[in-house]
């Protein structure tokens with residue numbers, strides 16, 4: 180009799196997809212399919228949804244489908260049309276592709292993977308026993324397997340095949356190993372809501388770095404704006420909106436980084452300088468352009484660039500509008516009040532209507548925007564020149580950039596306001612100033628917040644557009660493969676989305692340099708993961724996530740950065756993140772090298788394993804998730820445990836008695852007793868409780884630390 184680990188009855192989309200997944204996980208599979216070809220009786224499904232394409236992308240085969248279909252940004256169902264172009268994914272479209280076509284592509288992929296498909300063959304019955312199942316085929320020899328999975332689509336009642344689904348479901352159940360059970364036994368962390376202020380506050384620290392401001396600038400602006408709003412009699416809704424407008428006002432700052440780097444050389448330094456000039460004064464604008472346009476290039480090139488920039492003022496206006504629009508999108512992703520989004524359109528507006536958008540000023544500007552203008556500039560000039568400079572600037576610009584009434588109130592309160600601003604405690608002060616009721620984020624809103632962070636990073640450079648989302652998808656898929664608990668996977672996905680947040684602090688001229696980096700440039704690059712970690716460090720709920728996110732360049736042998744220690748990648752999620760980041764980056768082009776093809780990227784990753792820098796199991800999981808076939812490696816267990824002793828230890832963790840363990844493993848209680856003694860010796864413990872702690876310490880039950 181032929182033998183396989185799994186028989187899949189049915190080679191439709193479900194059966195083929197499952198066959199590919201199992202094969203990539205190293206499982207020996209055969210598909211039995213009634214039809215002799217991919218011909219279908221009717222048109223059936225007409226396309227693939229965004230999430231399906233994401234999954235196919237994780238396996239490295241999305242392009243096969245995308246190149247055969249047609250992308251549409253809106254999804255129609257009945258009379259309802261839904262625009263999905265702002266889905267937080269690179270596959271923000273539906274792919275029009277008839278089922279007969281995508282089935283054919285799936286079949287080709289399965290064929291490439293070497294899966295056996297018995298076409299024109301029908302499963303007509305099965306008999307199961309304790310160790311597996313005999314699958315009967317019409318007019319063919321039966322197949323012996325451990326599992327039979329029914330992927331036979333609509334349930335057919337003729338010839339008893341209805342049983343296939345039922346029996347397969349039953350068969351699947353008893354084969355859960357003690358390790359699997361122990362791995363899932365740990366009660367999942369109940370997700371706590373987090374304050375929007377903390378997530379947006381962390382984002383604001385990064386945007387401060389990206390705009391060349393001291394780290395507390397956006398936080399301080401929020402405090403000053405709310406304080407001023409209270410003096411101005413703002414309603415509680417307006418105060419809340421003001422707070423978030425202040426925190427988010429620069430969150431679109433990366434949207435023009437690439438273009439700004441082309442024009443000004445340093446996309447961060449020029450922003451810091453621009454914020455200090457009066458953009459309504461042509462002389463100041465010209466002075467700014469003269470100093471920054473073409474910085475670092477020969478004089479004749481600079482002259483040409485200056486002329487071109489001055490001849491095209493619309494370009495600058497577009498870039499400011501884009502920054503506002505991006506900030507507005509982030510606000511809507513986070514589900515903040517509509518007033519926040521409305522006011523973010525006017526970050527660069529002025530009371531006299533000479534800002535952007537043009538001709539809109541006075542009370543036509545929402546109050547939160549008017550409060551932002553005064554508070555933001557006080558904060559900017561406090562850093563640039565101190566309280567007297569801040570006072571002089573807002574006094575001078577009253578009635579032009581700012582509403583005169585707000586300037587009067589701000590000047591009257593400035594000394595007290597400044598006295599309360601303690602730079603060392605700015606995070607706490609800013610959180611305490613959030614108007615009541617505090618905005619809380621849960622579940623998908625938190626995910627959306629991290630999606631916004633990934634988008635912000637992606638906008639920094641065309642080379643990075645899809646990087647964070649790609650790493651998150653790959654890390655998530657790999658984490659499922661190694662069996663991390665669901666809450667740890669969600670945690671890893673968020674950390675992966677945010678892992679490059681610190682990149683914003685480094686000028687694009689460095690990221691986009693076509694040649695090798697100098698020593699100083701390297702030092703700045705090495706700081707980016709540090710800033711990722713620090714952006715979240717102030718918030719107890721997010722600090723752990725920041726540590727994981729900031730660990731993506733750490734290596735097992737301590738040769739990575741920024742901690743440069745082995746402990747930094749102690750956690751399995753960190754090892755997966757490091758491997759997923761490496762693989763994704765290698766598959767993307769960079770200014771100094773083309774993208775590597777999948778095989779070359781695999782070789783590089785395996786080289787890192789051989790050097791002891793990346794973890795073998797994490798790399799295997801990442802490669803498998805990316806669509807490579809990976810053979811199982813023998814595992815090295817801590818303390819020299821054998822696989823059997825591990826089984827026993829995990830059963831001990833579950834609190835099972837020796838007799839229950841013996842029954843479960845099919846051995847005598849006496850033998851279990853010997854195994855327990857060996858486990859204790861190898862773990863250096865004397866009790867069950869200590870053995871349990873040891874198992875957690877060594878992540879044998881995949882506990883989150």
Ligand SMILES: Cc1cc2nc3c(=O)[nH]c(=O)nc-3n(C[C@H](O)[C@H](O)[C@H](O)COP(=O)(O)OP(=O)(O)OC[C@H]3O[C@@H](n4cnc5c(N)ncnc54)[C@H](O)[C@@H]3O)c2cc1C
Nearest residue numbers: 189190191192193194211212213223224301302331332340
């Ligand atoms: C008329 C029709 C219209 C549809 N329109 C749409 C649509 O517009 N949009 C949409 O999204 N979806 C549509 N669907 C649903 C879509 O086609 C299914 O969701 C999809 O085919 C399910 O895939 P599957 O692999 O689970 O099952 P199937 O595609 O049904 O595949 C099951 C496979 O199992 C094989 N099989 C069955 N019994 C046995 C056996 N005993 N031994 C061996 N092989 C066996 C069959 O030959 C078949 O190839 C439609 C379905 C039908 C029937």
